[in-house]
Every structure is written in C-alpha cells, then in structure tokens.
Amino acid sequence: MRFARWRAAGEHGSAGSVREGVVASVEGVDRLVAFDDGTTVRDLTRAGLPAALERGQAAIDAAAASGALDRAPVLADVELLPPVEPASVRDFVAFEEHVEGVVKSVGGGAVVDAEWYDAPTFYFTNPHTLVGSGATVRPPATERLDFELEVAVVIGAVDGREGRDLSPEEAGDHVFGYAIFNDWSARDIQAREMKVRLGPCKGKDFASTLGPWIVTADEFAGRHDDEGFLPIGMEVLVNGERIGVDLLSNMGWPFAELVAYASRDSVVVPGDVLGSGTAGNGGCLGELWGRRGELSPRPLRAGDEVVMRVEGIGEIRNVVGAAAPAPEISRARPRPRNRPAAVVA
Incomplete structure (x- = not known):
C-alpha cells in the first residue's frame, strides 16, 4: 500500500489545503483517496502497520462504494508533499x-x-x-x-x-x-x-x-x-x-x-x-x-x-532553482580571554 500527502495544484503555502491519504490504482491510473476524518500519515505510523493497512483499505473501499474513487484526483493534478511530517x-x-x-x-x-x-x-x-x-x-x-x-x-x-x-x-x-x-x-x-x-x-x-x-x-x-x-x-x-x-x-x-x-x-x-x-x-x-x-x-x-x-x-x-542571495555573516572576531574571578548565581 502507498500513503501520500498532497496539495491541490496551483495552491501554495497556508492557503492550500493539504490532504493525506492512500494512493489507489484504478485501471492503471493512480488516484489519491483522502482520509475523510482528518487522519494523517503520522497518525498511521503511531497506530502501527497492521492498523494502517486496514485504515487505507477502508478508505479505498468507502470511496469505491460511494463512486468517489473514480473522481479522486490523479497525480498530475496535485503537488506531492513529503509523505510524512517526521519528528526527526x-x-x-x-x-x-x-x-x-x-x-x-x-x-x-x-x-x-x-x-x-x-x-x-x-x-x-x-x-x-x-x-x-x-x-x-x-x-x-x-x-x-x-x-x-x-x-x-x-x-x-x-x-x-x-x-x-x-x-x-x-x-x-x-x-x-x-x-x-x-x-x-x-x-x-x-x-x-x-x-x-x-x-x-x-x-x-x-x-x-x-x-x-x-x-x-x-x-x-x-x-x-x-x-x-x-x-x-x-x-x-x-x-x-x-x-x-x-x-x-x-x-x-x-x-x-x-x-x-x-x-x-x-x-x-x-x-x-x-x-x-x-x-x-x-x-x-x-x-x-x-x-x-x-x-x-x-x-x-x-x-x-x-x-x-x-x-x-x-x-x-x-x-x-536559482540560489537566493543571503546576508553576509562576518568572520569570528578576536576576543580577549578574560575570566571572571567568581560566578554568583
């Protein structure tokens, strides 16, 4: 199974609606089925793989039953994002x-x-x-x-x-x-x-x-x-x-x-x-x-x-893309190596 995150084409930054869900192949075409309850890919990793597979299949089955699967966006219509927001x-x-x-x-x-x-x-x-x-x-x-x-x-x-x-x-x-x-x-x-x-x-x-x-x-x-x-x-x-x-x-x-x-x-x-x-x-x-x-x-x-x-x-x-100019950072300045006689907390 494949899990993804995406934003509708032409939308940028906070103005775009980020969706997360499962990638389903329908007659050889990859379609993106969003979770309708706010589930994120990070949530799936917390649930563990067996539960994630069940959640992904349930989303595909529900979309197919309602007819939404055939209307789900294809890859060409979205901006793919990193598929998870990692902690590290x-x-x-x-x-x-x-x-x-x-x-x-x-x-x-x-x-x-x-x-x-x-x-x-x-x-x-x-x-x-x-x-x-x-x-x-x-x-x-x-x-x-x-x-x-x-x-x-x-x-x-x-x-x-x-x-x-x-x-x-x-x-x-x-x-x-x-x-x-x-x-x-x-x-x-x-x-x-x-x-x-x-x-x-x-x-x-x-x-x-x-x-x-x-x-x-x-x-x-x-x-x-x-x-x-x-x-x-x-x-x-x-x-x-x-x-x-x-x-x-x-x-x-x-x-x-x-x-x-x-x-x-x-x-x-x-x-x-x-x-x-x-x-x-x-x-x-x-x-x-x-x-x-x-x-x-x-x-x-x-x-x-x-x-x-x-x-x-x-x-x-x-x-x-082109590199953007960045402000210059000066070289390290020489500093006198003085030490305090005592440190009072």
Whole structure:
C-alpha cells in the first residue's frame, strides 16, 4: 500500500489545503483517496502497520462504494508533499563504495577509515526543509551542488510502542515503509564545515527530497536476502542522462541493524525517517569527482532536472532553482580571554 500527502495544484503555502491519504490504482491510473476524518500519515505510523493497512483499505473501499474513487484526483493534478511530517531525520553513510569515492575526493586516497566498519554512522538533518517530488529546490550559493541517491525507512509503532534499545529483529518490525530520499548537498560548503570537525550543517540542511510516497513494508515481504538486505535497483538521472545505478543490497548493514543502532541508548519514534546514505557507482557526483580527479560530470546548476528511481517504490523528480542571495555573516572576531574571578548565581 502507498500513503501520500498532497496539495491541490496551483495552491501554495497556508492557503492550500493539504490532504493525506492512500494512493489507489484504478485501471492503471493512480488516484489519491483522502482520509475523510482528518487522519494523517503520522497518525498511521503511531497506530502501527497492521492498523494502517486496514485504515487505507477502508478508505479505498468507502470511496469505491460511494463512486468517489473514480473522481479522486490523479497525480498530475496535485503537488506531492513529503509523505510524512517526521519528528526527526537521521541519515546514515552505509555504502562502502560511496565512502571510497568521497574519501578520494578530499585527498585521502581511496582507503575507507577503519572506523567506518565498526558501526553505522549517521547525522541529523533538518525535518523542516523536506520537499516532495516535483518541487523546485532552491540551493545556497554554491559552486558544487550535488544530489545523493538514497532510500529511507519510516518508523512505525509496534503494539503502540516506540523503539528503545532494539535488537535488529525487533527493529525490523518497526519499519513501517520505504521512500526515496535525495539528500541534496553543497559540497564546497560541506567541506569547509567538516574541517571544523562538526556538521555537516548548511551544506546539507537547505533541502532534502522524500517521496513520492511511503510504500509499506509488507510490499517487500519475501524480497529480503538471507542477510536481511533488499536487492532492489536504484538509479539517478540528470537531464535524462543516467549518472548512477546500484543495488540497495550493497549497503554495509541492512536497515534493521541501522534502526537498532539508532535506538541504542536512545529512541526511534513513529514517523522518524532514517536514510540509507548515498548509493555507490555514481549515487552522487562527489563520488565520481573523487574517482576521476575532476568535476565530471559538472556540478548541478539552475534548470537541471534530477530524477531518481527505485524498484518497487517509484520515482522522484526535482528541478534545481536559482540560489537566493543571503546576508553576509562576518568572520569570528578576536576576543580577549578574560575570566571572571567568581560566578554568583
């Protein structure tokens, strides 16, 4: 089953009415069936996957019985939004081949640091700048705009519970569904930030695409290999030219282990989004720049269209917009290192 969020075409901001519901295929045409009681996709993740599937099917059945299904909007008539409003977004770096290329791009040879193999690593990015498929992405002023081809899982409750200190087996039950994730990156800004040994921040948090919808985990039942990986194809195209192609099963850890690690001494809650990290073999331009020793293919620029497709999920499309001017922030000012003699509370 597929769950989505959308806004009617031509409506923007708070003036537009956001709808949430289920995507139903009617004679080969995808139609969007809104929940008529205010149920949100985030509510479904709190209810858990079995209840969500029942709620989605009930909405389709009711629309079909009333004749509303044939009148439900089609994808071409709406603006797709990120399919869930997440509490948090974690993004891992789980593809060894991607790490090899990026390490080389910053002058580190092609050897992956031993620490990468010890445990999954992730960072938190901005849940408030997620965009949907079809949105124009406004980057910061950058000379090295890049895409990142990823798959994300959305977390659901199990028996009404969030996930704390989960085992991989328990964590797998908390995977509510899957979506395509594009972690847009300004590589020059990111490189400066990482030299401070913190981040990334402004090189990443201007936009991430999540969509086009959530495909529920039951759709992939029986497709995992013996180690828990999903061998499904992924590809990315820029202006119609295929740049990268990979298998999701080339991750270093399956999603169940990523979710378990995220919950260690912590918590994952319904609606959380966890990205796989960038695929290898051209999953981003930065990897290719590192392998080729030059900016080839060129960095993204205004007007470029980036399309990502993942087997069993669908595709997302975004066009790069123009960077907007931003106010300058001054360099750090030298400060005298005086200290108080005492501090009185």
